[in-house]
Amino acid sequence: MIDDDTLPGTERFDPRATHLVVLTGMSGGGKTVALRALEDLEFYCVDNLPPALLPQLVDAVGRGAGRRRRIAVGVDVRNRGADFTHLPTILSELAATGVQPHLIFLDCRNDVLLKRYSETRRRHPLATRGMSLADAIGKERRLLRPLMAIAEKVIDSSELNVHQLRRLVATGYAQATKGLTLMFQSFAFKRGLPLDSDFVFDARCLPNPHWQPRLRPLTGKDAPVREYLDNEPLVAEYLADTARWLDAWLPRFEQDDRSYVTIAIGCTGGRHRSVYLVEQLAARYRDHRESVLTFHRELD
Incomplete structure (x- = not known):
């Protein structure tokens, strides 16, 4: 669990720049809650967008006539394979154009994820026929390890309820908005x-x-x-x-x-x-x- 009051990059939010927050991490780790918190802060939010489309999204939303300077995108294992491999390169290319990218990884312990899926009876996106939930979680963790390694901040939501996570994200990025x-x-x-x-x-x-x-x-x-x-x-x-x-x-x-x-x-x-x-x-x-x-x- 993170122990500071702000999320990474909030101290360097330039109001004149376009900021792209990419939320990724373990399914069941709280990505949807975090994305909704950013939406409440007037971020333009898109869930489950293929990383290859990030440049087009920034062009359409961040550089048009009615441009939005704060964009948040959820990326998870529903976008597989080369999408994860290419994401670091895509973010670097966007940074070279003046966009300020922020990669946030939402993590959670395996035992907590097992409990959350058991309580909600949701199906894990990698739980195909013949694969147990525990195996699906392990496979997802291996797929996401490269993104976790380059993330600005890893938020462990294992001990956070949805209210605490939402407040954590909202307070962290409140500095990116004008006023109180x-x-x-x-x-x-x-x-x-x-x-x-x-x-x-x-x-x-x-x-x-x-x-x-x-x-x-x-x-x-x-x-x-x-x-x-x-x-x-x-x-x-x-x-x-x-x-x-x-x-x-x-x-x-x-x-x-x-x-x-x-x-x-x-x-x-x-x-x-x-x-x-x-x-x-x-x-x-x-x-x-x-x-x-x-x-x-x-x-x-």
Whole structure:
């Protein structure tokens, strides 16, 4: 598990350059979670792209009229053979054109991978007929060893849950964005406080959709729940007061050179009120901030 607060290359992110983050590693190691975290940071993200197409992607996305300067691509064993052999050369050629490549390898212990596949019942991409899961993992590790050797950073996700990995990637690359990155997180008080929160707001005083039978199986993302809470004056007052407080104090954190702040909002079950409030606040701040992330602990 990595022990620093930032990912490689973040200290040298030039806002004028096009940056290409290539995420690779063991299947089940968290590549999809990492890619989604970068997508939340306004990276243009593509999963499972053949490495040979990287130059065309950079040309199309990073150098056109509506160019995007931050691109993230997932590469895994579904792209086999010569794709892995040629990736270092492709990245070197892109670097020679002025693109700044960053190769990140997501690793995980074999015993943890076996457990993850057992729990999710997913099929390993190399587990062909007659090959055991353990053998498929071993074969994948051998195929990926050359990329692991040249990666800027290897992240071992063995002891990380999806929330910790997502925050790790997001905080590491928050420095690549302009201004303060905000993470709005919903949670259930009955499952404890999120330990990584900077501010915690308690929404248990608000009307609870849980007690409406038709709303109980839904979440704060669903239209019927939103409509119910939209029509509650106390909810509107809570939102306005919370936004007013954040407007007053977030600039102080920016002046203190903070790059990332997590605002956690909790309710009893973490499915209705807190989710609704997180989505409403995130939408409000996305109107004038570049990097606003959301995470729903009890849903994701």
